[in-house]
Amino acid sequence: MSKTTVSTLLKYKQAGEKFATITAYDASFSKLFADAGIEVILVGDSLGMVLQGHSDTLPVTVDEMAYHISSVRRGTADTLVIGDMPFMSYTTPEQTYQTATKLMQAGANMVKLEGGEWLYDSIRGLTERGVPVCGHLGLTPQSVHLFGGFKVQGRQQEQAEKLLNDAKALESAGAQLLVLECIPADLAKQITEALTIPVIGIGAGKDTDGQILVMHDMFGITPGKPPKFSKNFLTEGGDMRGAVEAYINAVAEGVFPGPEHTF
Numbered sequence: 001m002s003k004t005t006v007s008t009l010l011k012y013k014q015a016g017e018k019f020a021t022i023t024a025y026d027a028s029f030s031k032l033f034a035d036a037g038i039e040v041i042l043v044g045d046s047l048g049m050v051l052q053g054h055s056d057t058l059p060v061t062v063d064e065m066a067y068h069i070s071s072v073r074r075g076t077a078d079t080l081v082i083g084d085m086p087f088m089s090y091t092t093p094e095q096t097y098q099t100a101t102k103l104m105q106a107g108a109n110m111v112k113l114e115g116g117e118w119l120y121d122s123i124r125g126l127t128e129r130g131v132p133v134c135g136h137l138g139l140t141p142q143s144v145h146l147f148g149g150f151k152v153q154g155r156q157q158e159q160a161e162k163l164l165n166d167a168k169a170l171e172s173a174g175a176q177l178l179v180l181e182c183i184p185a186d187l188a189k190q191i192t193e194a195l196t197i198p199v200i201g202i203g204a205g206k207d208t209d210g211q212i213l214v215m216h217d218m219f220g221i222t223p224g225k226p227p228k229f230s231k232n233f234l235t236e237g238g239d240m241r242g243a244v245e246a247y248i249n250a251v252a253e254g255v256f257p258g259p260e261h262t263f
């Protein structure tokens with residue numbers, strides 16, 4: 001398999017081919033996922049919850065992210081590795097550049113930030129300096145205290161319009177990829193169609209260009225109650241490699257996410 005870049009994903013979007021992506025945090029799983037055919041890996045700040053046992057992602061630090069990104073990078077050379085910028089590590093453009101430097105030097109190919117139009121200057125500045133950016137809208141977990149819990153976003157008309165405008169602002173700032181988390185499927189479809197860049201969904205229905213799953217949810221080992229939009233693929237896959245392949249095929253065939261995973 002050759003190197004995956006954002007232009008690979010753009011071609012999938014244009015061809016209407018749905019692609020599966022997944023989180024990973026270490027070299028062993030990143031190699032397993034790459035060998036099974038995963039082309040995009042997110043080193044998510046979800047590691048604060050699934051690795052560290054916190055109840056949200058806020059405690060995660062830049063150095064912890066860099067450590068896990070470097071491990072994931074050692075497991076696979078050709079995968080597009082996206083690194084999450086953790087809570088409060090991108091409050092100004094200057095701080096954003098410092099954080100991005102650490103994540104890119106650790107081996108990321110792209111960084112991901114949670115937020116809308118307020119990030120315009122930071123995203124523009126990153127891309128001008130050679131750092132590819134992935135946006136993240138909807139249920140942005142770093143705002144869990146503002147939202148009052150991990151709750152579906154964009155259900156009211158006004159919120160939905162703001163999300164569409166934010167998505168367009170991120171694209172015009174230079175973001176090359178966008179994650180939509182926990183929003184109604186019809187809104188995710190509308191945003192995906194309104195943008196040129198590929199859109200990856202989690203709890204956002206079947207009509208985004210790609211899907212992402214937290215690896216622990218795919219294996220059914222999530223501490224606590226697994227989110228409604230997630231699925232344990234280990235049962236049908238038989239072993240870990242088979243689970244990843246079952247997930248990739250289910251996304252490609254449009255059978256995951258199903259109505260039971262959708263808001």
Ligand SMILES: Nc1nc(=O)c2c([nH]1)NC[C@@H]1CN(c3ccc(C(=O)N[C@@H](CCC(=O)O)C(=O)O)cc3)CN21
Pocket residue numbers: 045046049050057139141150151152182202214216217222226227228229230
């Ligand atoms: N294991 C895991 N999977 C994830 O998808 C995930 C993480 N951890 N950690 C970081 C964020 C947090 N996320 C979450 C966590 C919980 C819900 C959740 O419980 N949602 C409710 C929906 C509530 C509503 O209807 O408003 C659910 O029932 O799924 C959603 C997203 C997504 N991310």
Ligand SMILES: CC(C)C(=O)C(=O)O
Pocket residue numbers: 023042043044045046047084179181202212214
């Ligand atoms: C759930 C995904 C999109 C994420 O941001 C993470 O794993 O941290």
Ligand SMILES: [Mg+2]
Pocket residue numbers: 044045046057084141
């Ligand atoms: Mg994250």
